[in-house]
Amino acid sequence: MRSPFQTSFAAVFANEVLLNTKRVAPYALMMLFSANAVLWWGWGPAVARGWATNSDFYIQRNLGGFSFILGLPIFTAVIMGDPVIRDFRLGVSLLILSTPAGRASYLLGKFFGNFFVLVCCQSAFTITTFLLQWVPFSGMVTLPVRVVPYFKHFFIIVVISHLVLAAIYFAAGTLTRNVKVVYGLAACFYPVFIGYQLLLKSLPTIVGVISDPLGWSAQFGLRADVWYRSADFLNQYVVTYGPAAYANRASMIIVSAVLLSIVYFRFRIDPEEKGMEHFTGLSLSEAPAQIAYSAPLHGLINLPGEATPARERKTLPKITSTRGASATLFKILAAMGVEFRLLRAERGFLVLIPLAIFLSFLSVPFSRIEPEISYSVTSASNTANMLLLFLACVIVFYTGEAMHRDRELKIEPVVWSAPVPNSVLLLSKWLAMTSLALLLVVVGSLTTIVTQLLRGHTPVDLSAYLIIDGVVVVPGIIFMTALVVVLNVLLRNKYLAYVVAVGTGAGLFYLYNLGYKHWSYNPLLYQLWKYNDLTSGKILAYRLYCLALAATCLALAHLLFERRST
Amino acid sequence: MLVIGDLVKTYSSGVQALKGVSLELHPGVFGLLGPNGSGKTTLMKIVATLLEPDSGTIEMNGADLLTRKDHTRRMLGYLPQDFGLYPTLTAWQMLDYFAKLKGVTDKKERHALIDALLDRVNLSSERRQRLGEFSGGMRQRLGIAQALIGEPELIIVDEPTAGLDPEERVRFHNLISETASENTVVLLSTHIVSDVSNVCSSMAIIRQGKILSACSPRQAVDQLKGSVWEGSVSREQLSAFKSQFNVISSRNFDGQARVRVISKGQRPSGEFTEATPVLEDYYFDFVNQN
Numbered sequence: 001m002r003s004p005f006q007t008s009f010a011a012v013f014a015n016e017v018l019l020n021t022k023r024v025a026p027y028a029l030m031m032l033f034s035a036n037a038v039l040w041w042g043w044g045p046a047v048a049r050g051w052a053t054n055s056d057f058y059i060q061r062n063l064g065g066f067s068f069i070l071g072l073p074i075f076t077a078v079i080m081g082d083p084v085i086r087d088f089r090l091g092v093s094l095l096i097l098s099t100p101a102g103r104a105s106y107l108l109g110k111f112f113g114n115f116f117v118l119v120c121c122q123s124a125f126t127i128t129t130f131l132l133q134w135v136p137f138s139g140m141v142t143l144p145v146r147v148v149p150y151f152k153h154f155f156i157i158v159v160i161s162h163l164v165l166a167a168i169y170f171a172a173g174t175l176t177r178n179v180k181v182v183y184g185l186a187a188c189f190y191p192v193f194i195g196y197q198l199l200l201k202s203l204p205t206i207v208g209v210i211s212d213p214l215g216w217s218a219q220f221g222l223r224a225d226v227w228y229r230s231a232d233f234l235n236q237y238v239v240t241y242g243p244a245a246y247a248n249r250a251s252m253i254i255v256s257a258v259l260l261s262i263v264y265f266r267f268r269i270d271p272e273e274k275g276m277e278h279f280t281g282l283s284l285s286e287a288p289a290q291i292a293y294s295a296p297l298h299g300l301i302n303l304p305g306e307a308t309p310a311r312e313r314k315t316l317p318k319i320t321s322t323r324g325a326s327a328t329l330f331k332i333l334a335a336m337g338v339e340f341r342l343l344r345a346e347r348g349f350l351v352l353i354p355l356a357i358f359l360s361f362l363s364v365p366f367s368r369i370e371p372e373i374s375y376s377v378t379s380a381s382n383t384a385n386m387l388l389l390f391l392a393c394v395i396v397f398y399t400g401e402a403m404h405r406d407r408e409l410k411i412e413p414v415v416w417s418a419p420v421p422n423s424v425l426l427l428s429k430w431l432a433m434t435s436l437a438l439l440l441v442v443v444g445s446l447t448t449i450v451t452q453l454l455r456g457h458t459p460v461d462l463s464a465y466l467i468i469d470g471v472v473v474v475p476g477i478i479f480m481t482a483l484v485v486v487l488n489v490l491l492r493n494k495y496l497a498y499v500v501a502v503g504t505g506a507g508l509f510y511l512y513n514l515g516y517k518h519w520s521y522n523p524l525l526y527q528l529w530k531y532n533d534l535t536s537g538k539i540l541a542y543r544l545y546c547l548a549l550a551a552t553c554l555a556l557a558h559l560l561f562e563r564r565s566t
Numbered sequence: 567m568l569v570i571g572d573l574v575k576t577y578s579s580g581v582q583a584l585k586g587v588s589l590e591l592h593p594g595v596f597g598l599l600g601p602n603g604s605g606k607t608t609l610m611k612i613v614a615t616l617l618e619p620d621s622g623t624i625e626m627n628g629a630d631l632l633t634r635k636d637h638t639r640r641m642l643g644y645l646p647q648d649f650g651l652y653p654t655l656t657a658w659q660m661l662d663y664f665a666k667l668k669g670v671t672d673k674k675e676r677h678a679l680i681d682a683l684l685d686r687v688n689l690s691s692e693r694r695q696r697l698g699e700f701s702g703g704m705r706q707r708l709g710i711a712q713a714l715i716g717e718p719e720l721i722i723v724d725e726p727t728a729g730l731d732p733e734e735r736v737r738f739h740n741l742i743s744e745t746a747s748e749n750t751v752v753l754l755s756t757h758i759v760s761d762v763s764n765v766c767s768s769m770a771i772i773r774q775g776k777i778l779s780a781c782s783p784r785q786a787v788d789q790l791k792g793s794v795w796e797g798s799v800s801r802e803q804l805s806a807f808k809s810q811f812n813v814i815s816s817r818n819f820d821g822q823a824r825v826r827v828i829s830k831g832q833r834p835s836g837e838f839t840e841a842t843p844v845l846e847d848y849y850f851d852f853v854n855q856n
Contacts, residue, residue, distance in 0.1 A: 316686070317678045321640070321669035321716055334666035338652070338659075345654030410650030414712065417614045418667040419639035563616060 008101035012109025013116070016083060020117040025495035029075055030124040032503040036070060037062075037128035039510075042137070050231035052141040054133045057234045059149050063157045066125050068214055070506035072158075073165055073189045074393060078498050079118045080166040081173040081182030083110045084267075088177060089408065097269050107174070107263055115166050119159055126154040143235065156241065157215070160249045164213045167256040171263045180401065184351035187393030191359045191386055209244045210251045218248035321419075331420050335428030336435070339402060343436065352394060352436075353443055359386045360444035364451040375452060376461035377531045380468040383448045388476055388524060391437050395480045396501045399433045403488040403497075416563040426557050430485050437477040441469055464531070471534045475546045476524045482553035489557040523549055567592055568613075568720060568751045573622030575608055575775075583608040584619070585775040591753060595746045597766030597783075598755040599849060605775040606755040607647055610724045613753065614644045626720055626751075638720075640669075643713030645706075647724040647755075653698030657689055657708055660697060661715070668716040683711040687741060703734030710741050721745055721752045727761050739764045763845040771852050778852050783845050790843035790851065793830045797838030798822040807834075814850045 004010060020026050040062055046053045066072060084107070087093035096106060130150045136142045173182045193214070200208040200217055208217025229237075241249075322330070343349065363382035364375075372378065406412040415425070445465050452460055487497045511517070512526050522528060523546040525539070533539050568591040575584040583605045589596075600606050611617040613624060615635045624631040631638040651660055661680045670676045684690045687707040692700070700708065706726055713721055723742065727735045742765045746752050756762060762769050763783050770780040779786070794814075799807050804816060804823045811834055816825040826841065827834050828851050 316682050316714065316717075317675065319670050319675045319679050319717065320672060322671045323669060327669045327671060330671050331667055331669070334663060338655070338663050341659065342652060342654060409652060410646075410648055411652065413611075413614070413616055413646040414644060414649050414664075414709075415667065416616055417639060417642055417644040418664065419636060419642075419669065419716075420667050421636070424667075 007105065008099070009105040009109045012096075012101065012106055013113040016110060016113025017117060020079075020114065023495060024493055025078060025499050026117055026121050028496055028499040028503075029079075029121040032499065033066075033121060033125040034128040036066070036507075037125045038132070040065070041129055041132045042140075047140050050141055052143045052231075052235040053129075053136070054143050054146055054149075055235045055237070056149050056153075056239045057237045059129070060153045060157065060239045062129065063126070063153045064214075066122075067158045067161050070510060071502040072122070072162070073193075074186045074502050075121075075499065076118060076162050076165045077169045077182050077186035077189075078495060078502075079121070080111075080114055080169040081186070082179045083114050083170070084174040085177050085179055093269070103267060103269075104264055107267060108260070110174075111166070111170050111260060111263075114170075115163065118162065118166060122158055122162065123154065126150050126158075141231070141235065149239075153239070156245070156249060160252050161214045164252040164256045164259075167259040171259045174263050175266050178346060180346055180348050180398065181351055183393070183397035183401070184348075184355060187390055187397065188355045188359065189393075191362070191390055195359075195362050205244075209248050212248060213252060215245065215248045215252075218242075218244040328421060328424060331424045332428050332431065335420075335424055336432045339428060339432035340435075342405070343398075343432075348398065348436075352440060355390065356387065356440040356444045357447045359383075359390055360447035361451050362386070363444075363448055364455060364457065373531055374461055374464065375457035376459075376464040377468075379448050379452050379457070380445070380465045381531065383444055384468045384473050387441055387444045388473060391440060391473075391477060392480055392505055393502075394440070395433060395437055395477070396484055396498060396505075398436065399429065399481060399484040400488055400494040400497050400501075402429045402433060403485065404494045422558055422561045422563070426485060426489070426554070426561055430481055430554065433484075434478055434481045437481065438474065441473050441477070445469055467534050468531065471539065471543060472525060472529060475543045475550075479523050479546045479550040479553075482550035482557075486553040486557040486560070489561050519545070567627060568753070569623075569625045570609075570613070571623040571625075573609065573612065573624070574620045575605075575612065575617070576620055583775050584612075584622075587622070587772070587775070587777055589770055589777065589780060591751050592768070593746070593748055593751055594767040595742055595752040595754055595765050597762035597769040598753065598772055599757070599759065599762050599769055600755075600772035601757055601853070604757075604772045606757075606772055607724055608775075609772070610647075610722050610753070610755055613720070614642060614646075614722050615639060640716070641719040643715070643718035643721040645709045645713045645721075645723045645726060647728070649709060651697040651700070651705060651708065654696060656694050656696055657684065657700070658693040660708065661711060664712045665715050670716070679715065683714060686714075686744065687711045688737070703730050703737070706730060706734070706738060707741065710738070710745070714745060719750055721750060723752065723754045725756055726754070727756065727758055735761075759846045759849050771849060773853060786848040787843050787845055790828065790847055792840065793828050794841045794843040794847050795827045795829055795834055795838040796825070796841040797827075797834065798824050799835075812851060812854055814847055814854075 041053055044062070045051070046058055051058050084093070087096065087110075097103070130147070133142060133145050169182050169185065172185055173179060176182075197212075197216060200212065205217065212218065321327075360383050363386050364379045406415055449460055449462075449465065452458075484497070484501055487501055488494065491497045491500065508521065509526070512522060517527055519525065519528060519542050523542075525542060525546075528542075529539060568589075570587060570589045570591075573584050573587040574582075576582045587605070587609060598606050598609070608617065612619050613631065615631070615638050619632070626638070626641065629637060655663070658680060661683060662676065665676045665679060670679060681690070684693050687710060689704060689707055689711070692704065697705070697708070710723065710726070713723070726742070727738055730738060739761070742752060742754060746767075754761065754766060766783060768780070768782045769786070771778045798819070799822065801818070801821075801823050804825070807813065807825065808816075812828045814826045814828060816823050818824070826847070827838070828847060833840075
């Protein structure tokens with residue numbers, strides 16, 4: 001009998017782990033998670049409230065937060081979305097799939113290999129907090145060193161939650177072979193998950209117990225009143241998991257297995273685009289036996305027979321190449337047009353537009369509550385906040401894909417040898433992504449207006465939409481796109497850029513929620529604006545600052561961009 | 567005229583790809599022949615402004631190509647060894663994009679140019695076909711079409727026939743021959759000897775980053791007249807024979823080894839007959855000597 005370490009599953013698994021050890025993204029994730037752990041340990045609420053940093057309650061609380069906040073579900077998409085897509089892109093898939101390794105071994109090896117790497121990255125958070133037990137600082141409460149709770153809660157709260165998310169992303173990526181679908185799903189995770197939690201409140205508890213991927217509905221043994229208990233009580237509190245929690249975790253494992261089964265049965269080995277066969281229309285009899293022009297013939301191929309009469313030499317028409325600023329603008333527009341054409345062909349719009357419509361639909365109050373200023377202001381503000389969160393993810397992933405697409409398709413040397421300035425190569429991507437985001441804002445705002453009308457929340461105040469979108473959303477989009485462009489230029493690795501961008505965004509979000517939200521490092525003005533202030537000089541100055549930051553990012557990108565060949 | 571002077575390039579890994587390459591290229595097709603890893607692609611990338619040399623010069627009609635990159639790109643048509651295309655675009659859309667990038671702003675001119683290019687590379691009937699459905703040969707033909715946009719004075723074609731079937735290879739040779747004109751230098755790199763013998767008016771052999779020889783294919787073949795022999799030896803004698811003579815090729819035939827030998831001024835043995843030299847003989851003779 002073969003050892004389990006010698007099976008084709010083990011080979012694929014080990015190879016995935018090996019490949020990931022050569023990527024930068026897993027190491028960047030580990031560093032980010034470790035830094036997070038230090039931040040939450042030393043500067044979280046534990047010290048101020050007298051909670052023991054290694055109490056059962058605090059360990060479980062931190063892991064619950066870690067599983068949801070700071071972009072972990074998005075990082076899961078980064079690691080799990082494209083293992084199979086990469087094989088097809090690199091042309092390795094046919095080599096692997098032509099070996100005796102079965103389809104199940106291949107797919108499961110891919111899935112579990114990458115999931116193992118993901119869990120290793122996540123465990124950096126747990127291991128760091130575990131090790132920090134030995135280095136408490138003054139004022140920090142700690143209990144005697146403990147081991148089991150760290151790993152028990154990590155497995156139940158983090159690993160199983162992300163097993164099901166990993167299965168969703170893996171299934172989407174493998175079956176569509178379109179990484180943009182995965183990133184579209186990742187981008188809408190937070191709005192959809194929050195909306196889903198609100199929906200669960202009006203549904204029977206059992207629905208949440210069975211279907212909540214992060215297990216919030218299952219309570220995980222924590223009662224609601226635990227927050228009103230004293231620090232002494234919480235420090236001694238032993239977290240236990242009830243039947244609902246176990247049912248939820250079992251349900252998630254079953255859902256993951258079902259998703260992987262669907263992947264197994266629906267996975268296609270043949271190339272994606274395979275319509276009818278296309279022939280060149282040439283045949284050997286049509287091909288000239290000898291060179292039709294007067295090139296010297298001194299080689300091995302010296303076929304006998306009569307010389308083929310030279311076909312008419314087709315002259316190319318004369319053209320005039322223009323230069324200067326107008327030509328540069330023309331080239332930017334041409335490159336932008338191609339970006340949009342590719343986006344349309346890759347069906348990116350099919351993913352993004354319905355999501356923007358769905359999220360905007362959720363932004364309009366469902367019931368007729370008395371608004372602070374007007375329904376339009378409330379709806380437009382909700383849509384702006386929802387869309388900014390959604391667009392932040394869309395911009396990070398779609399800009400990353402656009403910036404690295406030419407290299408991945410090996411078209412970069414041809415484009416780079418063309419007489420186009422660097423500004424054309426960079427601005428076309430930036431403009432295309434900014435235009436895409438603006439299009440989604442328009443779609444979202446129109447959806448909100450229509451929803452507002454359908455729900456009878458009249459009158460519709462268009463100026464509220466224009467002011468909120470114009471002052472809050474548009475400069476934010478311009479800034480985010482420019483920032484992601486410079487990150488991609490600087491890091492030259494899209495996965496690293498994803499990790500840094502999402503990590504930075506999540507870190508800033510955490511700081512903002514702790515109360516550190518000064519305008520100088522809060523260019524999106526998160527929690528810094530009210531509708532009545534939007535036309536004030538102060539807010540407009542903040543917006544100018546945001547646009548100046550965007551211009552600086554673009555200037556830096558231009559400065560750092562190099563047409564370097566490898 | 568393209569003049570390359572004492573070009574040196576060492577990669578950060580320590581591999582010395584070019585060790586003082588100097589060449590003079592006149593209008594016409596110039597073949598750069600060498601085995602894999604000899605430095606051909608490095609040289610091509612440097613001329614195409616995609617790689618910086620450590621030292622050396624490249625001038626085209628007196629203009630420095632290394633410092634005036636924008637000027638170089640305006641006169642350049644480049645077909646890399648391993649290049650891709652946007653699989654979701656059509657052939658026409660792809661050429662339209664490159665024509666725009668090369669500054670052909672006039673719509674009528676651009677459309678006429680694209681039609682003519684597609685006609686020249688025999689892809690007119692596939693103009694609306696998505697590039698993801700193209701065969702290797704069709705992709706190469708489209709690649710040369712994009713390189714011809716903008717009336718380039720210098721066309722660089724890096725290993726264009728690798729992986730093509732014989733029919734496509736002949737077709738590609740025709741295309742390359744068509745591109746050469748009085749004002750255009752075509753630099754063709756290849757490891758396939760017949761590419762050079764079929765289309766090039768002059769050539770150089772490169773190996774381990776050094777130019778071993780530069781001449782015309784005719785001169786190369788003429789140098790071997792009366793020196794190439796063919797005959798049979800027993801298999802047992804083959805290794806001794808190889809140590810004595812410069813054996814270009816040997817294959818088993820009818821129980822014996824059929825060998826092709828270069829032996830200047832001396833018939834290897836009485837059974838050997840003189841053979842017509844071909845460029846491959848010259849190439850292997852040179853490579854064996856070096």
